[in-house]
Amino acid sequence: MGGTTPVDGRAWRVFHATGVAPDGPPRPLPEAPPWRRFRGEPALPPPPDDEAASLRRLGFVEAVTQLEEETIDVVNAALLLRRPLLVSGPPGVGKSTLAYLISRELGLGRVLEWNIVSRTSLRDGLYAHDALGRAQAIAAWRAGIEASVEFQGPDRDEEQSPPALGDFITLGALGTALLPYERPRVLLVDELDKSDIDLPNDLLHVLENGSYDVPELVRHTAETARVHTSDPGLHAVVRHGRVECREFPVVVITSNGEREFPAAFRRRCLPLEMRPPTRAQLLAMVHNHFRALPTDAEALVDLFTSRIASGGTHSLDQLLNAVQLTTEGAFQADDGGRRLIEMLLRDLSKGR
Structure with a gap:
């Protein structure tokens, strides 16, 4: 039956690794520890679902536990403590699938994927600014103003507004996950061990503080900006160039064990080693x-x-x-x- 969870005597668990979507409103997560509470504004509505992606990853699941008890306990600890999961293990054992299992069972909507390569920087995960596109749009806008003056005279009634800066900023997967949603987003940071050696260290501040700045918006005169997000066709309002979450996202970081991470980075994550399925x-x-x-x-x-x-x-x-x-x-x-x-x-x- 949909929404059924096994009785295992662990009342503190909110995740049971069945991957079955809730029948009704999703079960609320326990309150975050005082040191992991954030105050992001304005609150955003629930994110969209992506059932097609879940089906590709999970199939049509039954209400049967799909992970080992120890693994389920570590996932629940990460959920309660609002800490990232650092999931290691050989390729193909289902490390990235874990993010979809959590998202579907807890009703947390579309999984945000940040796929890491050797050239990936922290900014790639936070946001992208199309400076060239904005420069071209401003040039076209100025050309239109000059043409309007030439044909209509300086006393024309209306003047077209300049292109908005937010139209040329798109938040990445990490940047979108840190928006102020009422319930946490699920962020999959896939194969972090393939990154440049500096990226794990660069992530420390963001993972600890649940916030980041968009310098282009901080310097801008407007108090708010409407920017694109990683969810197709959706936007968010950013105030004073700063993004801060309300609920720290469920962060699943995968690693194939190709290299070690700094101690400071590992301290902020809960380690989880996934073994081959039985x-x-x-x-x-x-x-x-x-x-x-x-x-x-x-x-x-x-x-x-x-x-x-x-x-x-x-x-x-x-x-x-x-x-x-x-x-x-x-x-x-x-x-x-x-x-x-x-x-x-x-x-x-x-x-x-």
């Missing part, structure tokens, strides 16, 4: 995506788990692709079919 968890995931367990699914899950146990790098996507292939009516598990399955479930660490 056989039962894999069967549940396959069931969620296919709405039933296909005929050859158990044999493929057994093959997949044996590959994981033998070492190397494997991803859940490989298993789902293999199951999908075997569900095609004309597929034959002959020599050619077996070679295809072997190719799909290959060790990704070998590079071919």
Whole structure:
């Protein structure tokens, strides 16, 4: 049944790892600790949902716990303490999927994704200013004013307003997550270990204070500015160039363990190491995506788990692709079919 949560004797939990959306109004989160309360204004309405993205990540879930008890406890601690989760583990074990599991079960709306590469800077996550586009718009506006004076004379009745600065500022995923929503947004910071060495340190102030400034707006004469957000087609009002959250976002930071993070950064996060899914968890995931367990699914899950146990790098996507292939009516598990399955479930660490 939708909204059902298992009875596990842990009344302090608000997240049970079922991934089932609430039937009615989402359950409120407990009040934040005094040192993690913020005062962002003005309050924003709830964010939009993105059920299509959730379906791609989670499938049609049943009310069955999908994570280990220890993992669920760490997630709940992060939710209660308003601290980021630093999720480590090998590729393909479901680190980024955790953000979608939390968002759907707690009714927190569309997940904001910030995908990290070696060139990513803190500003990329906070906001972007299209300075060139604004300069071109101002030039076009001035040209229009001059043309109006020439054809209508200096005593014309109306004058077109100059382009608004906010029209050329778009908040990034991190910047949008820190807007003053009544309920926290879910922010996925994916593969932070791929970043430049300075980015984790640059994040410290933002993660601690739940706020940031947009210098272009701070210097601007207008008290407020209406800017674009990372949610398609939506805007937000920024006052005095400063953004501060009301509820600290649910931040899921993933790492494949390619490098260590500074101690000061790790101190602000709750560590969570995700292990490869068990056989039962894999069967549940396959069931969620296919709405039933296909005929050859158990044999493929057994093959997949044996590959994981033998070492190397494997991803859940490989298993789902293999199951999908075997569900095609004309597929034959002959020599050619077996070679295809072997190719799909290959060790990704070998590079071919």
